[in-house]
Amino acid sequence: MLDIKGLEVSLEEEEKQILKGVDLAIQPGEVHAIMGPNGSGKSTLSYVLSGKDGYEVTGGSATLNGDDILVMEPEERAAAGLFLAFQYPVEIPGVGNMTFLRTAVNAQRKSRGEEELSAGEFLKIIRAKAKTLEIDADMLKRPVNVGFSGGEKKRNEILQMAMLEPKMCILDETDSGLDVDAMKLVSHGVNALRDEGRSFLVITHYQRLLDHIKPDVVHIMANGRIIKSGGPELALEVENNGYADLLAEVA
Amino acid sequence: MSAVEAKSVPDRLEALEVTTTGWSAEARGHALARLRNAGLPSKRDEYWKYTDPTTLNADDAPTAALFNAGEKPLFDDVERLKIVFVDGVFDAEASDDLTLENVEIARLADTEGADIHWAKGLYGVLENNGQTPVKRPFAALNTAMATDGVLIRVTGPVAKPVSLIYRHASDTSDAVLHHVIRVDDGGSLTLTENGPAAARFNKVMEVDIADGAAFHHVRAQGRDHERRAVTHMFARLGKESTFRSFTLTANGVLTRNECVIELTGDDALASVSGAAVGDGVFHHDDTVFVTHDALNCESRQVFKKVLRNGAVGVFQGKILVKEGAQKTDGYQISQSLLLDEDSQFLAKPELEIYADDVACSHGSTSGAIDEDALFYLQSRGVPLQQAQDLLVLAFLSEALEEIDSEELSDALRHRLEDWLARRSS
Ligand SMILES: Nc1ncnc2c1ncn2[C@@H]1O[C@H](COP(=O)(O)OP(=O)(O)O)[C@@H](O)[C@H]1O
Ligand SMILES: [Mg+2]
Numbered sequence: 233m234l235d236i237k238g239l240e241v242s243l244e245e246e247e248k249q250i251l252k253g254v255d256l257a258i259q260p261g262e263v264h265a266i267m268g269p270n271g272s273g274k275s276t277l278s279y280v281l282s283g284k285d286g287y288e289v290t291g292g293s294a295t296l297n298g299d300d301i302l303v304m305e306p307e308e309r310a311a312a313g314l315f316l317a318f319q320y321p322v323e324i325p326g327v328g329n330m331t332f333l334r335t336a337v338n339a340q341r342k343s344r345g346e347e348e349l350s351a352g353e354f355l356k357i358i359r360a361k362a363k364t365l366e367i368d369a370d371m372l373k374r375p376v377n378v379g380f381s382g383g384e385k386k387r388n389e390i391l392q393m394a395m396l397e398p399k400m401c402i403l404d405e406t407d408s409g410l411d412v413d414a415m416k417l418v419s420h421g422v423n424a425l426r427d428e429g430r431s432f433l434v435i436t437h438y439q440r441l442l443d444h445i446k447p448d449v450v451h452i453m454a455n456g457r458i459i460k461s462g463g464p465e466l467a468l469e470v471e472n473n474g475y476a477d478l479l480a481e482v483a
Numbered sequence: 484m485s486a487v488e489a490k491s492v493p494d495r496l497e498a499l500e501v502t503t504t505g506w507s508a509e510a511r512g513h514a515l516a517r518l519r520n521a522g523l524p525s526k527r528d529e530y531w532k533y534t535d536p537t538t539l540n541a542d543d544a545p546t547a548a549l550f551n552a553g554e555k556p557l558f559d560d561v562e563r564l565k566i567v568f569v570d571g572v573f574d575a576e577a578s579d580d581l582t583l584e585n586v587e588i589a590r591l592a593d594t595e596g597a598d599i600h601w602a603k604g605l606y607g608v609l610e611n612n613g614q615t616p617v618k619r620p621f622a623a624l625n626t627a628m629a630t631d632g633v634l635i636r637v638t639g640p641v642a643k644p645v646s647l648i649y650r651h652a653s654d655t656s657d658a659v660l661h662h663v664i665r666v667d668d669g670g671s672l673t674l675t676e677n678g679p680a681a682a683r684f685n686k687v688m689e690v691d692i693a694d695g696a697a698f699h700h701v702r703a704q705g706r707d708h709e710r711r712a713v714t715h716m717f718a719r720l721g722k723e724s725t726f727r728s729f730t731l732t733a734n735g736v737l738t739r740n741e742c743v744i745e746l747t748g749d750d751a752l753a754s755v756s757g758a759a760v761g762d763g764v765f766h767h768d769d770t771v772f773v774t775h776d777a778l779n780c781e782s783r784q785v786f787k788k789v790l791r792n793g794a795v796g797v798f799q800g801k802i803l804v805k806e807g808a809q810k811t812d813g814y815q816i817s818q819s820l821l822l823d824e825d826s827q828f829l830a831k832p833e834l835e836i837y838a839d840d841v842a843c844s845h846g847s848t849s850g851a852i853d854e855d856a857l858f859y860l861q862s863r864g865v866p867l868q869q870a871q872d873l874l875v876l877a878f879l880s881e882a883l884e885e886i887d888s889e890e891l892s893d894a895l896r897h898r899l900e901d902w903l904a905r906r907s908s
Contacts, residue, residue, distance in 0.1 A: 282862050285854065310864035322859040326877025335873060336863035343864065375877075376859075392863060 233431040234258040234281075234400050238292035241273075241280050250276045252456035253292065258400070258449075261428040265442055265467060266435045268453035269475050274435045275319055277453075278404045282316040283309050296400055310336075311343040313399030317389040317406050319435075324376040329388070332376045333358060337395055361394045365421050382409035390421040401425070402433045407441040419444030439471035452478055495542055496523065501627055505595025510607035514626035517611065521618040530617050533797040533829045534739055534768040539621065539713050544657035544683030547709035550734070554901065556648075557677045557703050558894055563644040564588075566633060570651060570681050571658025573631055577648075585639035585670065591632040591661060602634045602663050609689040609717035613743035617772065622715040622741070625687040629661030632687075637670035637696070644673040644701075644891075649680035651707055656681035662688045664698065666724075671697035673888060679705020679735075684712040694721040694748055700728040701891045703898070704735060708764070711737040716755075722748030722777070729886045731895050732759040732767055733902060739768040746773070746780040746808075756785040756885035758895075760875070760902070761794030761826075768797035769817075775803065775841075779810040784817070787882040789875050791822035801833040804841050813843035820878045821851055822871075872903040 234256070241251035250273045258264050266274055280287050281294060283306035294302050301309050324332065338348040349357070362372060365387045377385050386406050393401055403422070407415055422432065422445050434445055442450075442464065450466040451458045452475070460466065460478055470478070496519050501511040523540045524531045538545050566588070567577035573590055581588040589599070607626040613619060635645065647662070658681035666672055670693070680686070692698050704712060712735060718726050732738055742755045759767045773782045788796035798817035819828035830847040852874055860870035876899060886892035 284858050284862075305867065306858060306861035307864050307866045307870075310862055316862055318859070322853075322855045324853075324856045324859065324874070324877065326880045327873055332860070332863075332873075335869070336860070336865050339866060339869065340864035343866075396863065 233260045233262070234294070234296055234433070236292070236294045239277070239280070239289070239294060240291035241276060242288050242290050244286050244288050249290070250456055251280070254456070254458055256451065256458060258431045258433060260431055262448045263426070263432040263434060263445060264449045264451060265447040266433065266451045266453050267437065267467060267470050272453045273456045274453055275404055278316050278402045278435065281309075281402065282306055282314060307339070307343075310396070310398070311340050315393050315396055315398035315401045317386070317393060317401070317403040319404040319408070321377050321385040321389055323378045325378050327376050329374055329376050330358070330372045333392060333395055336392070340396060358395060362391055364424070365391050365394070365417055367391055383411065383414040386410060386418055387414065387421070390418050394421060394425060397425075399429065400431050400433070402435070404435045405437065406434075407436050407438060415441065416444065439467045442467045454479055495540075499628065503595060506597065506599060506603050507591070507606050510603070511627045514607050514610070514623045517614060518620055518623040518627060521620045521623065523620050523624070524618075530770075530799070533799070533831070534737075534766065538711055538737060539683070539739070544655055544681070545711065546654045547651070547682035547707055547711065548654055549651055550679070550707040552706055557898060558646060558675055558891070561644065561890055561894065563646040563675065565646050565648055567648045567650065568631070568658070568660065568680065570653050570656035571630060571660055571684070574650075583641060583643070583645070585637060586641045586645070586672065587636045587638070588645065589634045591634060592630060594634065599634060601636055601665050605663050605665060605689055605691050606661070609691065609719055610687060610715070612719070612745065613715070613717045613772070619715060619741060619743075621685055621713045622687050622717070625659055625661055625685050625715070629659045629687070632661040632663070635662070635664045635672070635674075637664070637666040637672045639670050641670070641672045644675050647674065647676040649676065649678035649684070649705065651679040651681055651705060651710065654682055657683045659685045661686070664688065664690045666690070666692045666696040666698050668693045668695050673699040673701070673891075675701045675891065677703040677705070679707040679710045680712065682710060684710065684714070686712070686714040688716045690716065690718040690726070692718065692720050692724040692726055695723050696721065697725040698727070699887055701886055701888070701895070702729065703731040703895060704738060706734040708734045708736065710735050713739045714741070716742045718742070718744045718753070720744070720746050720748060720751040720753055723750045724748060725751070726753045727885065727887055728755045729882070730757040731899070732757065734765065735767070736764050737766045739770065741770045742772070744773045744782065746775050746777050746782065749778040749780065751777065751780045752782075753780070754783040754785070754885050756783070756882045757787070758879040758882040758899075759788040759796060760899070761788065761790045761796060762906070763792040763794060765790070765794035766797070767795070769800070771800040773802050773813070774805065775808040775811045775813065776805045777808060780808070781812040782814070783885065784815040785882045785885050786817040787879045788819040788828060789822065789878060790819055790826035790828060793825040795826070796828045798830040798832070798847065800831075800845070801835065802843055802845070804836040804838050804843065806837040808838045809840040811838060811841040811843065813841065815845035816881075817847045818878070819849045820875065821849060872900070875903060876900065
């Protein structure tokens with residue numbers, strides 16, 4: 233599904249290398265988790281994969297189902313099946329949440345040569361999906377993320393994911409700022425989407441989330457590299473001992 | 484250039500003459516005297532420092548090619564009474580019958596011999612009130628020389644909007660129209676205006692809103708790229724009355740819209756707003772002066788401009804709160820979205836307050852499109868151009884929300900969406 237090889241990334245504005253050769257291969261249907269100290273480059277990886285400006289790829293490659301995504305526009309990557317649940321979802325005053333979602337869904341359908349959804353069809357689908365995430369009609373009407381609590385923003389990200397039905401889902405600290413109930417809702421939303429054809433990359437600090445969304449592989453990222461990969465037990469090790477031992481191991 | 488201008492302006496004023504003989508003659512004579520006294524403006528005037536009036540002053544209107552966007556007429560689906568002017572000349576064929584319940588509509592040019600008391604008491608009167616503290620010579624010129632216009636007296640609620648439609652058929656037309664509107668106690672009227680009107684258009688609208696009356700004005704200025712317009716709205720508000728005026732502007736090499744509002748009765752509400760989208764050779768100036776002279780009134784100025792390819796936007800807005808106008812709530816916001824570095828927004832927001840118990844706020848900002856929002860939309864699959872259009876509409880929506888009619892604001896919103904989509908395809 234997603235193949236990242238030797239990915240090196242620097243900031244465009246200043247002379248600073250952030251990713252120093254990242255290797256990662258995710259097969260269809262797999263869930264991978266990335267953990268790692270703050271500032272290790274996890275969000276940068278997710279941004280570079282989804283095409284945000286400001287980063288320069290100085291080496292390596294990233295392909296989605298064999299296609300080089302690094303040369304694509306962000307909207308092309310989305311149409312190709314990539315989705316990023318933002319660590320900090322953006323507020324867009326003046327654009328209604330529903331309008332936003334319908335525009336996005338139809339833009340993707342159009343780019344795949346599919347028929348656009350009518351207002352009625354769309355409404356029916358979104359109402360059902362919003363309900364399971366406990367997103368009420370008011371939240372759908374309000375401007376995108378404006379005045380949403382931290383938890384509401386994250387649930388809104390999952391709603392978008394559910395509506396867009398991407399193939400490769402990247403979740404950047406979707407659990408941060410969530411209370412236990414919200415975490416359950418979000419995990420439930422994610423698990424509902426799990427299937428053989430869909431893969432997940434879950435970036436998190438906490439084992440907690442991984443109790444709900446069970447990963448196949450756990451990676452530890454530090455200082456722009458993946459320093460260790462293993463099974464779910466690696467997350468437990470981090471939870472119990474922190475990163476210090478792991479960092480010392482590679483040093 | 485300025486030497487020529489300095490010579491020709493007084494010549495032009497000397498040559499003017501009031502030839503009308505009817506009820507408005509006296510007011511026109513006074514206006515001409517005012518104009519000669521003030522002189523026509525030049526870029527040296529403080530009030531015109533952001534907008535060069537040279538082409539508005541010129542003896543002849545600079546030519547403006549006709550533009551046919553090939554789109555359905557605006558507000559076509561809105562049930563309304565249509566009054567059509569072509570290059571400033573009334574078109575009876577194209578206009579509806581002027582009878583409508585609770586409203587009397589007459590034409591300025593038709594009524595010379597008549598005795599229209601109410602209009603006589605207003606024609607040039609609100610314009611004259613608006614000449615202090617700042618001179619507005621084009622408005623005086625208009626009062627003196629207007630060739631036509633409508634006189635509308637509203638005596639009760641009017642069931643459908645009255646629509647002034649301005650068509651442009653000659654590329655050298657120079658139109659001067661003057662409308663007078665009086666809304667009596669308990670009356671309410673929605674008035675729409677749309678169309679380019681002429682190569683050069685000078686329009687004045689004087690609106691007197693009695694106690695408890697309401698006046699809603701929704702305007703879309705014509706899209707002819709080369710047209711020029713200088714317009715003035717003078718509004719006087721009585722107790723518990725409402726005034727709302729919204730203007731959408733796209734295209735036009737030069738537009739100066741002045742709006743002068745006087746809140747003279749307690750508990751009144753005035754809202755003046757505008758959305759402008761400029762691309763290329765486009766200079767749009769909104770100049771607003773709101774005077775609070777009564778208790779507990781609210782005024783709102785909401786102006787949004789989206790500019791690109793060297794387009795220029797200007798906002799000069801003032802809130803004057805007179806002594807004793809306690810509990811005034813004055814709001815003013817002027818913002819521009821600059822889509823590139825060639826475009827420019829010039830703003831002069833002002834507050835002058837002589838009462839101590841008031842809440843006034845004003846803000847003016849100018850900025851680029853929000854890159855994070857743009858990326859967020861793109862990352863959901865929305866193509867760049869469409870994402871930008873969505874953000875442009877979002878930016879303008881605060882101004883559109885000032886319109887108190889969903890039907891009219893939807894019509895404008897859809898038109899804007901079409902324009903944006905067409906431009907980007
Ligand atoms: N746009 C940027 N400008 C400056 N520094 C940045 C930028 N993006 C990332 N960085 C820096 O790169 C490093 C990695 O950041 P990030 O990817 O957000 O880490 P993580 O998500 O693992 O906490 C940090 O040192 C951060 O300060
Ligand atoms: Mg991060």
